[in-house]
Amino acid sequence: MVSTDSLEQFMARGAVWLVLAVIWAAACVWVERDAPRVFRRAGLFRIFLVVLGTLLFLTTCQFGLRSLAVMLPLLPLALVPYGVMREISAPPEYQLLPRQFGGILQKAAQVLPIGRLLDKLRAPGGGGFGSTAAGSTEIALLKKNGQPYDGKDAHGLDQETSRAIRSVQGILLTAIQMRATDVHMEPKVGDELQIRYRIDGILQTISTLPGAAGRAIVSAGKVLADMDIAERRRPQDGTFAALYSGRKFDVRAASGPTNFGEKMSLRLLDSDGGIVKSGLNGIGMRESTLKTLRAIIHKPDGMLIVCGPTGSGKTTSLYAAISEIDVLSRNIITIEDPIEYRLDNISQTAVNTAADLTFAKILRSVLRQDPDVILVGEIRDKETAEIAMESAVTGHFVFSTVHANDTATTITRLLDMGIEATRMQAAVTAVLAQRLVRVLCEKCKVPYKPAADELRKYGIPAAKVTMFYREQGCPACNGTGYRGRTGIHELMVFDNAIRALLVGRPSIEAIRAAARKGGTRTLQESCLYKVIEGVTSLNECARVSK
Ligand SMILES: [Zn+2]
Known part of the structure; x- marks a missing residue:
């Protein structure tokens, strides 16, 4: 009781x-x-x-x-x-x-x-990939034909291969979570396979696997990309896809021989165009430049050429620009090599040199499809350049890229190609140069007062600056001090002064001087603005302007 x-x-x-x-x-x-x-x-x-x-x-x-x-x-x-x-x-x-x-x-x-x-x-980079990593089931792999690979034995794969495929899943999962764009798997001296990720444009060693496990993983990659597994002496390439939290990544695999065995690289492309969805607002352009650029891309005819080295984000910016054009009222056609993002309501064609489908050939046939806006992936030869410029003066707006360091070099490059100055005068509206700089990690960036002579060196008035920031490194940024990237830009609008210059085979310096007079800010100035805003560091400006 x-x-x-x-x-x-x-x-x-x-x-x-x-x-x-x-x-x-x-x-x-x-x-x-x-x-x-x-x-x-x-x-x-x-x-x-x-x-x-x-x-x-x-x-x-x-x-x-x-x-x-x-x-x-x-x-x-x-x-x-x-x-x-x-x-x-x-x-x-x-x-x-x-x-x-x-x-x-x-x-x-x-x-x-x-x-x-x-x-x-910690999830990224911690532990080995060989084990069945926690959450590795969150990523699904698809063969080229769309058929899923679940890493189980149902596909007639032996146990070892399916285990290796699960390891590849783990590697890709970590790569995507760490925002890597490329995965490099390279055999090293001492029977090891080194795994490196390219994150924010910089390669980082993530892990090293014992030789046998490494070879199994490279073989699994070849199975996934539909390559000939027995062929180890010649380079091969192939594709497959990965699905992760509602996003689809196209994976371009390339294998090849090295001194120590077979290597493989995987390029991850966010093929649904996640990065271009936010349009030009997402490329890090200064408000004043952005306003000018927006006015240009909405013109009924003319030509915008984007230039920069490989990996400078040219394609992303072009897509971001195109995504701001009204696709329903204007017919947009792209010619690409290869197609990097899929966009709704835009007709995209891939160059295929093996089938003799070159930029110039496709461009000619595209013009018969009554386009308003044409994107020519890259101008590499005189023929493509001339047809593109011809289109730009006959009622089309043309977007393209040229592999050149800055705006002035792009102009001399085109002139050297044999393009007539009068043609360029009439066709080109503006040239945009671009680089990607890494963004300082918000969690660990260190403020400091820049020295007076440092400011003088870069021509920054001391009154404008209170604090600069430099990189440090913490777990959130994998010790690099940076997290993510943003663009720096140099937009040269073709005004009368620049057009007049073209006829006399101008030097690069003469073009630069005219552009400066016309109000063009250089890539370095654009980068220094980002340093003043605390977005990036002086070291990063020095790195990209090399
Ligand atoms: Zn950090």
Whole structure:
């Protein structure tokens, strides 16, 4: 028989026990979803929570509800370390606390040994790829014909191959999560396979695998890309695709022999054009330049040439520009080599030199399809340039690219190709030069007061500047100090002065001088603006202007 008093006590304790059990269950569900996004070894936290729940249950069985006095503070307290650890390790999009708190936690983690432990657990780059990485099922691989590869034995693959395909899945998953554009798998001296990712344009070594596992992975890549597995001496290429959280990535695989065995590179293309969806606002252009550029691309005829070296984001900017044109009222046709993004309501054609479908040939046939806007992927020869410029003066707006360092060089390049000055005068509206600079990591960038002579060197008035920032490196940016990239631009609009110059075979310096008079800001000036705004560093400007 229990007295009323103890019954009340019993019920109160029972209620507290229930609350604890609900907290525990809710924490389990949340960690289950949260841990794989943040930590590679998510399983560890699952086990920890199960042990915690079991302890709660067993302790109350053994000592009755009186043990709650100990359990009550213990259980929530035990969940705090997970919260702290995930907050330090999570990429910015998954962080729960405001940025300042995350920064303080990260600084603390760097001082204490916990930082090193977290580096091991953290999802990107942590752990080996050979094991079945947590969450590797989130990525699906598709063959060229769209048929899925699930890495299981249903495709008649032996166990070793299907295990290696799962490793490739793991490598691609990490690559996509780390925003890599290329994966390089290269055999090294000492029977090893080095895996490197290109992130923000810079190669980073991610992992090294033992030779046998490495060879299996390269073979699996060849299976996926439909290459001849037995052929190891000649370079081969192929394609497949990867689906990850609703995005489709085209993967271009290329294999080839090296001194130490076969290497493979995978290029990841966000083929749904995720990066161009935000239009020209997403390319990092200054507001004043953007206004001028927008006015140009909405003209009924003329030509915009984008220039820059390989990997300077020329194609992305062209697509971003085209995505701002009304596709329903204007007929847009592209000729590309190869097609990099698929866009709705735009007809896209790929160059195929083997079938004698060159830029010039396709361009001629495209003109019969009554286009308003034509994108010619690249101008490499006189013939293509001349047809493109002819179209630009006959009621079409033409977008194209030229492989040249800056706007002035593009003009001399075209003149050297043998294009007549009068043709260029009439056709070209503007030339846009572009580079991509890395954006300083918001979590770890370090402010400093630039020295007076440093400012003088770059011609920046000291009154304009309070602080510059330099890179440092933290877990959020994989120790590089940078996260993401943005564009710097030099837009040269063809005014009368520049048009007049063309006739006399101008030098690059003469063109630059005329452009400067006409208000063109150089790539370096565009970069310095980003330094003043705290977006990038002086080191990064020096790197890209090399
Ligand atoms: Zn950082």
